Amino acid sequence: MPIRKITKRVVSGNLLIQFKYVEEDSWTQNSSQSTFQTIGGVSIKLTPQYADSILEINASGTLRSQNSSDTHDQFAVRLLVNNSEEYIQSHILGQSPYGNNHSHTGGRNDRTAPTRRTGHVTNQATTFGYSHAYIPSSTNAQDIQTQTRNISSARDSILIQDFFMIAKEIGIPALGGLSGPQ
């Protein structure tokens, strides 16, 4: 058998150490809407195997404002880790409805009246999503959740659908400078 020469080649890179995910089909926030609450009560508990690992979080879903009357509500989502806010997206949906008000009462039978406005928008819906990464710098368990709230009002319910969240632990390579916050 001919002899083959073995060439040593060093390849440096990251290792994907953990990959966990959760899903929530449909969840309604119908009380304390202006306070952040965890979507569906679902969370990912991930204990880093290495203290210098990067944790990458991706989440997506849709949000629908359940208001039946005129509103200018605005909404926010955030990533919560061990009950601390790690990342927030404010104003993921919202607008200010606008229309000229009538200036006079409308004559016989009050066909119109001052302050009446005819341009309204209700039941807005949108998709939302975020990507985030951080280094926990410990091997303590990380309780990872996504929360929502109505910034503007506790009046209107929030419907979250098709929520999906992924958490990954990525091992940082021995070579410095190739990974991490830039």
Next chain:
Amino acid sequence: MALTRVTKHIIHGSLLVQFKYTENSGSWVLTTSRTTYTKINNKNVVMTPQYADSILENSASMTMRQEAGNNNNDQLSIALFVNGSNEYEQTNILGNQPYGNGHSHTGGRNDRTAPTRRHGHVTNQRTAVGFTHTYTPASTNAQDMDVRAKSSSDRNFSVQDFFFICKEISIGITTLSGDQT
């Protein structure tokens, strides 16, 4: 040269086995059967898992626009289909309920207004759309993956700048990866 002792050190982790993607740049308009999930310009990714316990990770992004020029409350949806089956869908990704007080009476001389007329309208809404999803096919059969879109009403809508990525990720240690729901 002095001899160096080689020490065996085992590191556990997952491996990115496959990474495939497809794109539909520009605009694709759905003009027929708009209430039925339709593949975005017939774009798809076929991936045959190398390992039966691998995780497949999918991510997609695009923008969508209602092409209906009249007042509507159409709701748009997208879905990830695998081998023709709905694996994951996002409903209510765009839409609202336009609303305004209706006039209560005919408007007198020359009918300046009339009952049921409403002046609050919204048209041609648009939004950025994206999703991330993961599943375990539990086989090494080919996975034909595509993203489909539909509307709640049979009116035109468009999808623009569609990009779709599929990855096969080996599972590593099972207790460290997988569904936590």
